[in-house]
Amino acid sequence: MIATPERPAFRPPAPRPRAEAPGLLAFLLALRRNPLTTWTERHFREKVTSGEGILGRVMVVNDPAIIRHVLVDNAANYRKDDLQLRVLAPGLGRGLLTADGEEWRLQRRTIAPLFTPRTVQGFFPAMRESAERLVRRWQRRPDGRIVDVSLEMTRVTLDVLERTVFTTGISHNPDALGRAITRYFEGLGRIDPVDIFGLPAWVPRIGHLRARPAIRYFEEMVQNLIAARKTLLGSGQPAPRDLLTLLLEASDPETGKGLSDLDVNANIVTFIGAGHETTANALSWSIYLISQDGHARARIEAEVDDVLGADAIEPVHLDRLVYTRAVLEEAMRLYPPVPFLSRAAIANDKAGDVDIAAGTLVTIAPYVLHRHETLWTEPDVFRPERFLPEARATIDRFAYLPFGAGPRVCIGASFALQEAMVVLASIVRSVRLDLAEGHVVEPLHRITLRPRHGLRMSLSHRASLAKL
Numbered sequence: 001m002i003a004t005p006e007r008p009a010f011r012p013p014a015p016r017p018r019a020e021a022p023g024l025l026a027f028l029l030a031l032r033r034n035p036l037t038t039w040t041e042r043h044f045r046e047k048v049t050s051g052e053g054i055l056g057r058v059m060v061v062n063d064p065a066i067i068r069h070v071l072v073d074n075a076a077n078y079r080k081d082d083l084q085l086r087v088l089a090p091g092l093g094r095g096l097l098t099a100d101g102e103e104w105r106l107q108r109r110t111i112a113p114l115f116t117p118r119t120v121q122g123f124f125p126a127m128r129e130s131a132e133r134l135v136r137r138w139q140r141r142p143d144g145r146i147v148d149v150s151l152e153m154t155r156v157t158l159d160v161l162e163r164t165v166f167t168t169g170i171s172h173n174p175d176a177l178g179r180a181i182t183r184y185f186e187g188l189g190r191i192d193p194v195d196i197f198g199l200p201a202w203v204p205r206i207g208h209l210r211a212r213p214a215i216r217y218f219e220e221m222v223q224n225l226i227a228a229r230k231t232l233l234g235s236g237q238p239a240p241r242d243l244l245t246l247l248l249e250a251s252d253p254e255t256g257k258g259l260s261d262l263d264v265n266a267n268i269v270t271f272i273g274a275g276h277e278t279t280a281n282a283l284s285w286s287i288y289l290i291s292q293d294g295h296a297r298a299r300i301e302a303e304v305d306d307v308l309g310a311d312a313i314e315p316v317h318l319d320r321l322v323y324t325r326a327v328l329e330e331a332m333r334l335y336p337p338v339p340f341l342s343r344a345a346i347a348n349d350k351a352g353d354v355d356i357a358a359g360t361l362v363t364i365a366p367y368v369l370h371r372h373e374t375l376w377t378e379p380d381v382f383r384p385e386r387f388l389p390e391a392r393a394t395i396d397r398f399a400y401l402p403f404g405a406g407p408r409v410c411i412g413a414s415f416a417l418q419e420a421m422v423v424l425a426s427i428v429r430s431v432r433l434d435l436a437e438g439h440v441v442e443p444l445h446r447i448t449l450r451p452r453h454g455l456r457m458s459l460s461h462r463a464s465l466a467k468l
């Protein structure tokens, strides 16, 4: 589709790719400040770039066929690399996201039944309740009130987790918990030069020191919740059928063995870590993007009004909310919540005519892939229509990877999409959000991709706008 005067192309903010690769010091500084600023024009133009650096041999792959080879066809030859583990494991332990080899296979087999379409649909009422609670809270605010949408989305996704992972309540003070979780992952999620040089785990990382009180608060909370639930399950009294109970009762379909206490703990933390900020960011970026494009906003509002009317949202509505889904998918294209994936090659390999030597760090960056000149038309323009069913069918499966692909594809993808749809549709039906004057939006890569300064937006009630 060509941009028309009524529909000017909206190019949302993104750092301009560098003309040349930076030197070592500049690279390290940029990596610490915002890894998005390390990408060069070549990355967005060439399908494979490789080089030797402090991380050893690194290959950046933007060729869908090679990505498929690495993530699916020969996935057994690629393991999670050490840098990724050094950054993630201190926060997440050996949960599903960071475990590898046989340990991972066993966990994945045991945990997969927790995310079947039926179980996920069972969480629909909890997601709706969280969305409605947010909207009710906003309805009590006057028109023109400024809210930080980024913070509000983190809150709503935590609320969903509270209702689906623990049910009985994470904490009496959800804001304190929210802050502890944010500090926990923020402190641990910054790429520290110490990690890049591969120093051992006992060398203190600045971020980790800063996050220490939050780490302790959060770890104790999870341990207490698990202990309380085990006592309840042991007593024979009815226990909620939430993810915590399902994890404690889960058993490997092949061996019948359950998860150890350590595994349950690591996976609770993993679900919270992997599940809240990712979904919150997908929602924040969607809300921001429609606020900047009048056409998209009118279209999503019309769709939500038409499909939902005055009814409470139900699972049957989701298939009909095609534009709403397209907005979410386009937001995750431009601002993939997980902007960077990586693997280490175990043995020498060949993908097409590209040789991949053992030990190579193969990086697949959804942020770059999703804006690659050879794969997308006008890659930097916000255009949800790309994801309407007919056009979407033409997108290569391995050119669009918000949830990864292959055996290690996001286990929570359908959970996240269902949640994001319910929350976005509920918001759009009731309020309109506009960027607060003077607020600067800048994408920041900190494990997830989020707005650096939050997202201050002004709230209007659609009911009062209709009267104008």
Ligand code: HEM
Residues within 6 Å of the ligand: 096, 097, 098, 108, 270, 271, 272, 274, 275, 276, 278, 279, 282, 336, 337, 338, 341, 342, 401, 402, 403, 404, 405, 407, 408, 409, 410, 411, 412, 413, 415, 416, 417
């Ligand atoms: C919009 C929201 C989300 C996005 C964009 C997202 C993205 C991803 C991606 C890209 C991966 C693959 C990482 C890799 O290959 O190295 C992944 C893995 C994972 N995600 Fe998600 N995720 C989201 C929501 C969730 C939710 C809600 C949960 C859980 C409740 C979750 C749990 C996990 C877990 C446990 C893994 C590791 C799977 C494995 O290695 O077997 N994610 N996610």
